[in-house]
Each structure stands twice: as structure tokens, then as C-alpha cells.
Amino acid sequence: xxxxxxxxxxxxxxxxxxxxxxxxxxxxxxxxxxxxxxxxxxxxxxxxxxxxxxxxxxxxxxxxxxxxxxxxxxxxxxxxxxxxxxxxxxxxxxxxxxxxxxxxxxxxxxxxxxxxxxxxxxxxxxxxxxxxxxxxxxxxxxxxxxxxxxxxxxxxxxxxxxxxxxxxxxxxxxxxxxxxxxxxxxxxxxxxxxxxxxxxxxxxxxxxxxxxxxxxxxxxxxxxxxx
Numbered sequence: 102x103x104x105x106x107x108x109x110x111x112x113x114x115x116x117x118x119x120x121x122x123x124x125x126x127x128x129x130x131x132x133x134x135x136x137x138x139x140x141x142x143x144x145x146x147x148x149x150x151x152x153x154x155x156x157x158x159x160x161x162x163x164x165x166x167x168x169x170x171x172x173x174x175x176x177x178x179x180x181x182x183x184x185x186x187x188x189x190x191x192x193x194x195x196x197x198x199x200x201x202x203x204x205x206x207x208x209x210x211x212x213x214x215x216x217x218x219x220x221x222x223x224x225x226x227x228x229x230x231x232x233x234x235x236x237x238x239x240x241x242x243x244x245x246x247x248x249x250x251x252x253x254x255x256x257x258x259x260x261x262x263x264x265x266x267x268x269x270x271x272x273x274x275x276x277x278x279x280x281x282x283x284x285x286x287x288x289x290x291x292x293x294x295x296x297x298x299x300x301x302x303x304x305x306x307x308x309x310x311x312x313x314x315x316x317x318x319x320x321x322x323x324x325x326x327x328x
Contacts, residue, residue, distance in 0.1 A: 122157055126165030134174065134185055135193040141185045145175060154304055258284050261312045291315060 130146075133139040146154065151162035166183055169175040174189040213223045262284055263269075271277045295314055299306040 122155075123161050123164035123168065126151060126155065126157075126162055127168040130165070130169060131174065131193055134189050135197060137190065139185050141187050141189060143185050144181070145183050145185060147182055156302075254288075257311050258288055261315050262287055291318065294318075 130139070139145055145166070148159045148163040148166060151157070151165070152159040155162070166175060170177060170183060174186055174193070175183045176186045177183055210223070269277055269280050271280045291311065291314055295309045295311065296306045298314075299309050
């Protein structure tokens with residue numbers, strides 16, 4: 102029973118059984134460093150803390166920590182633990198900027214050139230907000246984060262619960278409203294389940310993935326929980 106519960110918590114936390122767990126632990130910590138959640142010089146969770154959080158073997162957690170230490174992102178302090186190395190965030194951001202350019206910017210610029218779109222027109226396509234007094238960078242960053250909070254909620258309802266490309270089945274306005282309320286109530290119930298599971302496991306609810314939780318519920322209920 103405990104093993105099954107540990108597996109469910111790992112799955113809800115977003116750990117993929119098809120990828121080495123130690124690599125996923127290393128990536129999670131790297132993300133925390135890049136996002137500023139773990140500051141330079143700050144102690145990172147120990148292998149035992151990570152093992153308890155993700156319900157994994159301490160040796161697996163240690164392997165993930167050592168992977169970052171070998172890359173120079175963490176430093177070991179004898180008898181104290183591991184800490185974020187100086188310059189780790191700068192290095193990670195540089196790597197991710199390069200990856201972002203290769204994956205997104207270069208293809209965008211290449212396709213724009215094929216279509217005859219010059220630099221000025223491309224910039225206008227990317228954003229129409231150019232006045233820093235009207236929209237300071239901090240305001241735009243906050244709005245962007247809030248926008249994705251809304252997008253995430255919409256995706257949960259439209260894609261994870263209803264299914265991609267599917268339309269509402271009801272044929273009358275009253276039944277459409279009823280169907281929408283059904284989706285909203287289901288979303289609320291699953292979110293409450295996530296909060297309860299996270300609280301019982303002593304972890305942040307944001308660590309548990311909505312999509313994976315839906316899959317677990319569908320496996321448990323079968324046809325009683327339609328896609």
C-alpha cells in the first residue's frame with residue numbers, strides 16, 4: 102500500500118517513470134536555480150529530504166545532486182550539505198537562452214525571411230506594446246505570468262477534462278450551461294483532491310500535476326469517469 106501511494110505521489114508530482122528519476126531530480130533543482138527559487142549560496146534539499154518529498158530511494162536523489170555538482174552548479178560543504186555555486190544561475194540562464202534561440206527564435210526568423218517579412222514588421226508582429234511608460238517591464242512580466250495562470254486553467258478544462266478538439270455534446274442552451282457547470286465542478290473536485298494529497302504528503306500542491314491526477318482517477322474509476 103505504501104509503495105502504491107508513493108508511486109501515485111511521484112506521478113502527481115510530475116516524475117515520469119520512463120525517464121531516469123535522478124535526471125529528473127537534477128532538472129527540477131536546475132529549474133529552481135534558474136527561476137531564482139534557490140539563490141546562489143543557498144543550501145539545497147539533502148538527498149534524504151528529496152527522497153522523502155518525491156518518495157524515491159535516497160541513492161537516486163544523491164545521484165541527481167551529484168550530477169549538478171559535477172556540472173559545477175552545486176558545491177559540497179563537508180558536514181553541512183550542498184549549496185548553489187556562485188554563477189550557477191547565470192550559467193543556466195545562458196544555456197537556456199541559447200536553447201531558446203535554437204528552438205524558437207532561429208526558426209521564427211528563418212520562416213519570416215521565407216515569407217518576405219522584414220525585421221521591423223517581425224517586431225511589430227511579436228508585440229505592439231512599445232511604450233515603456235505605458236507598460237513597464239515589471240508590469241508586463243506580471244501580466245504575462247497572470248495570463249499563463251489563466252491559460253493553464255483553460256487548458257485543464259478544455260483539453261485535459263473535455264479532450265482536445267472535442268465540442269460540447271449538449272444541444273440546447275440550458276443543457277450547455279449544465280455541461281459547463283459539470284466541467285467546472287469536476288475541475289474543482291480534482292483540484293481539491295490535489296490539495297488534500299499534497300497536504301497529506303507535506304508538499305506544495307503546485308508540485309502535483311493536474312493532467313497526471315486526471316489519468317490516475319480515470320484508471321481508478323474506469324468507465325465511470327469518461328474521457
